[in-house]
Amino acid sequence: MDTSNGRPIYRPSGQIEGQIFLPLALAVFAASGALGVAMHGLFREGWYFHILVPAVFSLLIVGLLWQVITYGRCRNRLVAGLLGGACGLLLFISYFHSGQIDRHGIERWYRLDSLPEYVGYRMKTDTITEERKVTTSVFANGMNAVLGLGLTLWLTVWYAQKVAARAYCESCGRWTERDQAFLEKGRGEGVRVALETGKLAELRLVPAFEPSLRSRHCGLLIEYCPPRPGGGGPCPCLLSVKEVSKSGAGRYNKVEGALGKSILRQVQLTPEEVAALGARFPEFWKSHKPPGGR
Numbered sequence: 391m392d393t394s395n396g397r398p399i400y401r402p403s404g405q406i407e408g409q410i411f412l413p414l415a416l417a418v419f420a421a422s423g424a425l426g427v428a429m430h431g432l433f434r435e436g437w438y439f440h441i442l443v444p445a446v447f448s449l450l451i452v453g454l455l456w457q458v459i460t461y462g463r464c465r466n467r468l469v470a471g472l473l474g475g476a477c478g479l480l481l482f483i484s485y486f487h488s489g490q491i492d493r494h495g496i497e498r499w500y501r502l503d504s505l506p507e508y509v510g511y512r513m514k515t516d517t518i519t520e521e522r523k524v525t526t527s528v529f530a531n532g533m534n535a536v537l538g539l540g541l542t543l544w545l546t547v548w549y550a551q552k553v554a555a556r557a558y559c560e561s562c563g564r565w566t567e568r569d570q571a572f573l574e575k576g577r578g579e580g581v582r583v584a585l586e587t588g589k590l591a592e593l594r595l596v597p598a599f600e601p602s603l604r605s606r607h608c609g610l611l612i613e614y615c616p617p618r619p620g621g622g623g624p625c626p627c628l629l630s631v632k633e634v635s636k637s638g639a640g641r642y643n644k645v646e647g648a649l650g651k652s653i654l655r656q657v658q659l660t661p662e663e664v665a666a667l668g669a670r671f672p673e674f675w676k677s678h679k680p681p682g683g684r
């Protein structure tokens with residue numbers, strides 16, 4: 391735990407469950423290489439759409455990265471980011487290398503040294519079909535390759551780091567549960583001030599907001615442990631607040647995965663604050679409502 395403004399905030403421990411993480415990391419790395427071969431297959435068949443195809447393949451890698459980081463209990467953002475970056479890079483190396491082997495024969499399988507020369511050749515010869523007009527432009531090919539790789543690396547690194555930064559309870563030895571609540575847009579600053587001045591209970595009067603796809607709202611995320619059988623020490627309960635400018639599809643793309651401005655990030659709540667705010671979070675409140683509480 392680190393502190394901000396005198397209040398503890400969550401910091402990942404940096405630990406990893408090596409025996410599980412390493413084999414899974416190798417598997418996702420190998421899968422990224424295989425996806426590069428598949429991407430070349432699409433190119434060969436004339437189905438390679440710039441930006442779109444790398445984006446879709448990156449999302450497949452991202453799905454695998456989630457598994458590796460979650461089950462390998464990777465709370466190390468640097469390692470997660472490096473793995474994401476390595477997978478993204480390998481996707482492109484494998485894509486072009488498959489093209490090189492396809493053109494020059496399998497005996498080139500180890501010739502990574504001639505890859506830059508082959509990529510240069512592709513930049514000069516790849517054609518772009520637009521409204522049935524076929525053109526070749528080194529500049530456009532170069533831009534498409536750079537943008538495709540850039541988007542891939544951004545997605546894989548950003549996402550992997552994000553997954554590793556989710557709260558993990560070291561005393562329970564598990565990722566925390568999470569629940570969300572929504573207020574109308576512009577309320578985030580008010581929540582931060584209410585928290586700092588001990589007036590969270592007044593938020594009870596603020597009506598909830600029903601988020602929709604692409605809605606703008608204030609998103610609250612709570613990360614917590616389910617109650618432990620037989621009690622045990624209280625686990626940290628963390629609050630994040632974000633002014634969401636564009637909400638996405640899927641449960642967790644309304645706060646965490648949504649675009650917007652972070653107001654508070656994983657700050658630890660006191661039991662009194664949990665009691666004042668908890669009822670806003672339906673799932674959380676099911677297991678944390680005090681006996682006789684509203």
Ligand SMILES: [Zn+2]
Nearest residue numbers: 559562615625
């Ligand atoms: Zn815990």
